[in-house]
Amino acid sequence: MKEITVYARAGQGAITTAVIVGGSYFKEDKFAYAFPHFGAARMGAPMNAFIRVDENPIRMRSKIYNPDYALVIDATLMKSQDVFSDTKDGGIVIINSGKEYELDKDNIKIFTIPANQIALEVIGRPLGNTAVLGAFAAISKEITIESLESAILERFKGEIGEKNAVCAHKGYQYALDLKANEN
Amino acid sequence: MKVFMEGSHAVAEAVKRIKPGVVCAYPITPQTHIVERLSEMVADGELAAEFINVESEHSAASVVLGSTATGVRSFTATSSQGLILMSEVLFNIAGMRLPVVLTCVNRALSAPINIWNDHQDSMAIRDAGWMQFYAENNQDVQDLHYVAYKIAENKDVMLPCMVCMDGYILSHGYENLDLVEQDVVDKFLPKYDALYKLDTENPLTMGLLGAPDVYMETRYAIHKTMEEVLALLPGIEKEFESIMGRKVPLIxxxxxxxxxxxxxxxxxxxxxxxxxxxxxxxxxxxxxxxxxxxxxxxxxxxxxxxxxxxxxxxxxxxxxxxxxxxxxxxxxxxxxxxxxxxxxxxxxxxxxxxxxxxxxxxxxxxxxxxxxxxxxxxxxxxxxxxxxxxxxxxxxxx
The missing domain is CATH 3.40.50.920 (Rossmann fold)
Structure with a gap:
């Protein structure tokens, strides 16, 4: 079983992000359970959404405390939430940010993706979720970019769907280049 | 049809296939997504039901009491304070032997205000004369709605039924589901044919005075029926499996x-x-x-x-x-x-x-x-x- 946590603020589409990830796995014939945890129910309040994935139906209903993958939609949350120590050993953190992050834990990998920048260019609004997901597909190889694109187009109809799919592809390419440079 | 769907929307999809004539509810979190989606279905012409907006859960329960009394299959859903506000009417629905089905999206009770899950709401009205079934996952949630109407409308039963699903954990959780096709649901669940109904051609009254000479027998009758339902459940499990092609445990x-x-x-x-x-x-x-x-x-x-x-x-x-x-x-x-x-x-x-x-x-x-x-x-x-x-x-x- 793989576990993924989305770190965002209420209004930043954490649930949508989790549902698109779950939907991508579903398209690859996996079982997924995507669910939110609401906090104070106010715009801007920190909130998490979670995804569990497995070859078998998911039965576990608790929140996720130590994810394999952490998707940080809003990097300012890292001031109040210790994303790095939450993440499982050997796990991967993908941060929507233009800046680099220092890590005092050896066995976690960090990737920063300027996802809001990508979204501003493509959509005209700083909604980096789908670019982060493109990067997630490239880095984790958990889901293909094709199933991600198809899950995005199912969630967002028409032009906004097309633009989000472009964001995903750009995030995907950016992360592939990052990985290539790394090697 | 395999889908990846939110629990609340799975309820709405099930209710659409059940084809109630009346849907009436008052929004309360975490139940809201169910009736939101149903109202869209009615507005889009996917569900030929009367969607009635009301000012409170007490009224919502009263509306489905009334509509079911006229022989129309009806649906409502609520949570927490909403269920407690309905409680006066819920006892009446059971006493009048009306097969209303209600989805209770389980949530804690105030005070302090808390929108999150536990079972205190449905437990508080366990003595109302409603059947209660608790779902483990969203496949259960969908399947239990078909079963709920099937049992409730059985002429040997005629009691209301509550499907209980955990708030957020199931209502807001997306899962892999197998949505049943309409023709399969139609085979499992025939049209509602009321045993008694309010009809101006053949007037009758319901919920009238039950003095000490009859009241106790009405309670005994509900209790007896509840016991008989236990004997009916294995047969419904079998029928469900033979028509739907999968098991739904009910006991x-x-x-x-x-x-x-x-x-x-x-x-x-x-x-x-x-x-x-x-x-x-x-x-x-x-x-x-x-x-x-x-x-x-x-x-x-x-x-x-x-x-x-x-x-x-x-x-x-x-x-x-x-x-x-x-x-x-x-x-x-x-x-x-x-x-x-x-x-x-x-x-x-x-x-x-x-x-x-x-x-x-x-x-x-x-x-x-x-x-x-x-x-x-x-x-x-x-x-x-x-x-x-x-x-x-x-x-x-x-």
Missing amino acids: VEKYKTEDADKVLVGMGSVAGTIKDTVDELRANGERVGLLRIIAYRPFPKDVIYEALKDIEKIGVVDKAISLGSSGPLHLEISALLQEKKSAKSINGFVVGLGGRDIKKETVKEMFSLLDEETKAVRFIDLKKWYKEESPIMVLEEE
């Missing part, structure tokens, strides 16, 4: 109880977390199991007794508390073992109130506490407060 589910020394008894989505923990503990050689209760009303005493009679250590997991006593499920399981003259001592655990997360560690702690002195009430995962911090939140350290 209890035994998970690795056959050779178990220790068994936890629980209802709803916590069963999934317990199953995963059971597998983990069994991998370490512990003989543990789960008994999941699905039908809470009627209460399947004999089946529960058969499942538990050879188990050495039993713990009942309640997401509710009868304040000043113990968990409602704990009380009933203790009572039924007493009735069967079984000397077993039953531990009671209160967990997950107001959305307190129930983790694998929570489940492991309960299994391990079964080795200690028996207690009717233990709150698990409780924080400690001291008198000096707040005089009304007292919890001395043990």
Whole structure:
């Protein structure tokens, strides 16, 4: 079983992000359970959404405390939430940010993706979720970019769907280049 | 059709296939997504129902009482305070033998205000004369709605039925589901044909005065019917499987109880977390199991007794508390073992109130506490407060 946590603020589409990830796995014939945890129910309040994935139906209903993958939609949350120590050993953190992050834990990998920048260019609004997901597909190889694109187009109809799919592809390419440079 | 869908939307899709003539509800979180989606379906012409907007849950329940009384299949859904506000009408619906179906998206009760999951709402109205079924996952949620109408509208039953699903955990959780096709649902669930209905051509009255010479018999009749429902459930399980092509357990589910020394008894989505923990503990050689209760009303005493009679250590997991006593499920399981003259001592655990997360560690702690002195009430995962911090939140350290 793989576990993924989305770190965002209420209004930043954490649930949508989790549902698109779950939907991508579903398209690859996996079982997924995507669910939110609401906090104070106010715009801007920190909130998490979670995804569990497995070859078998998911039965576990608790929140996720130590994810394999952490998707940080809003990097300012890292001031109040210790994303790095939450993440499982050997796990991967993908941060929507233009800046680099220092890590005092050896066995976690960090990737920063300027996802809001990508979204501003493509959509005209700083909604980096789908670019982060493109990067997630490239880095984790958990889901293909094709199933991600198809899950995005199912969630967002028409032009906004097309633009989000472009964001995903750009995030995907950016992360592939990052990985290539790394090697 | 395989889909990846939110629990609330799975309810709406099920209700669409059930084709009620009237949908009436008042929005309350975490139930809101169900009627939101149903209102879209009605507006888009996908569901030929009258969607009635009202000003409160008391009115919503009154509307479905009235519409069902005229012989029209009706649906409503609510949570928490909404269910409690409906309660006066809920007793009337049962007393008038109206087969209303209600989805209770389980949520804690105020005060303090809390929108998160537990079972205190549906437990508070367990005595209303409604059948209650608790879902473990969203496939159950969908399937139990077809079953709910099937049983409720049976002419030998004619009682309302509540499908209980855990707020957020299921209502806001997206899962892989198999959505049943319309023609299959039509085969399982025939059109509603009321036994009695309000009709100006053939006038009758419902819910009139029941003086001491008849009232008691009306309650006895409901109680008798509830008992008879238990005998009908296995047949409905069979019919469901033969038409839908998959099983839906309606009474209890035994998970690795056959050779178990220790068994936890629980209802709803916590069963999934317990199953995963059971597998983990069994991998370490512990003989543990789960008994999941699905039908809470009627209460399947004999089946529960058969499942538990050879188990050495039993713990009942309640997401509710009868304040000043113990968990409602704990009380009933203790009572039924007493009735069967079984000397077993039953531990009671209160967990997950107001959305307190129930983790694998929570489940492991309960299994391990079964080795200690028996207690009717233990709150698990409780924080400690001291008198000096707040005089009304007292919890001395043990």
